[in-house]
Amino acid sequence: MSRKKPLIHEMTESERPREKFELYGGDRMSDAELLALILRTGTRNLSAVALAEEILNLDIPGSGLEKLYHLSKKDLMEIHGIGNVKATEILALCELSVRLSRLKSRERLSFNSPASIARYYMAEFRSYRQEHLKMMLLDSKNHLIGERLISKGTVNASMAEPRDIFGEALRAGAVSIILIHNHPSGDTTPSSADLSVTQKILEAGELLGIHLLDHIIVAGTQYKSLKAEGYMKLQAL
Incomplete structure (x- = not known):
């Protein structure tokens, strides 16, 4: 004993x-x-x-x-x-x-670096047991002017309506946005819903003149940039 x-x-x-x-x-x-x-x-x-x-x-x-x-x-x-x-x-x-952790990461935050953005949110997202989709709002000089929680739960098109997302962006005076969400499973592989939501927002943003710069998936200490992975491509008109 x-x-x-x-x-x-x-x-x-x-x-x-x-x-x-x-x-x-x-x-x-x-x-x-x-x-x-x-x-x-x-x-x-x-x-x-x-x-x-x-x-x-x-x-x-x-x-x-x-x-x-x-x-x-x-x-x-x-x-x-x-x-x-x-x-x-x-x-x-x-x-x-x-x-x-976010204060420390904010000093090195660069909106041209997916790794920098992912680090900024990792500590926060580690505490979530379900998916959270957030939006970063940027001004014409690429400065962060705000962030909004878009949805909680599995990311899907019905929870990320362009009118809601771009309504928030217009009210804030944003000229570009970045989406970021977590995968509690620990796997950064984008789901078909992730890709569908990204394409829908990308195309709507181009019509409204508010550009989607990236959609980043965070899982623990790992991340994936959908832009860097080649998923964010506008369809030819």
């Missing part, structure tokens, strides 16, 4: 998460120890570190800290010792992580 992991008060002072952070800094700590600092307390039988390990070992997509991007409040509150407050704090931490 394996030995029960020590509770916080049973640890030496230098092993306790808060004291260890103060002594050595965060780079000397495990993922579970850092998460334990957010949890602060465990249960009668589990230390905060052991409770953090339970979260990181949940049977959900990803490994280690990556699992935090896929957690729902329901997932968290099913763990004994995680109530509404702790669940909310963990989800807030995840959202801060996404925003920090």
Whole structure:
């Protein structure tokens, strides 16, 4: 029978998460120890570190800290010792992580680089268990002036109507747009619906003078640019 992991008060002072952070800094700590600092307390039988390990070992997509991007409040509150407050704090931490990642990526954001755009959205999209289709709105100088969520759920033509997309673009004063969506399956291969939606928006945009520059599919840390792959070609009139 394996030995029960020590509770916080049973640890030496230098092993306790808060004291260890103060002594050595965060780079000397495990993922579970850092998460334990957010949890602060465990249960009668589990230390905060052991409770953090339970979260990181949940049977959900990803490994280690990556699992935090896929957690729902329901997932968290099913763990004994995680109530509404702790669940909310963990989800807030995840959202801060996404925003920090996007701030860092935004400094290198180039609308001529699909890789740059994909990196900008990867942290956000990793947290979604269903497809999200977003639109980036650009002005005449290729500056980002806004973004809009077009649809949630499987991307299909009925959820990406040109009148809705270009209505938003016209209201924002955009002269070009970029579509980007995620594949929770982890496979960046475009579906027939992805290609149909792209062609429909591409052709409608040319008629309205608002150009679709690219449609990028993100899956985990991988991406695919439909423009670079040769899928975005206007039919001869």
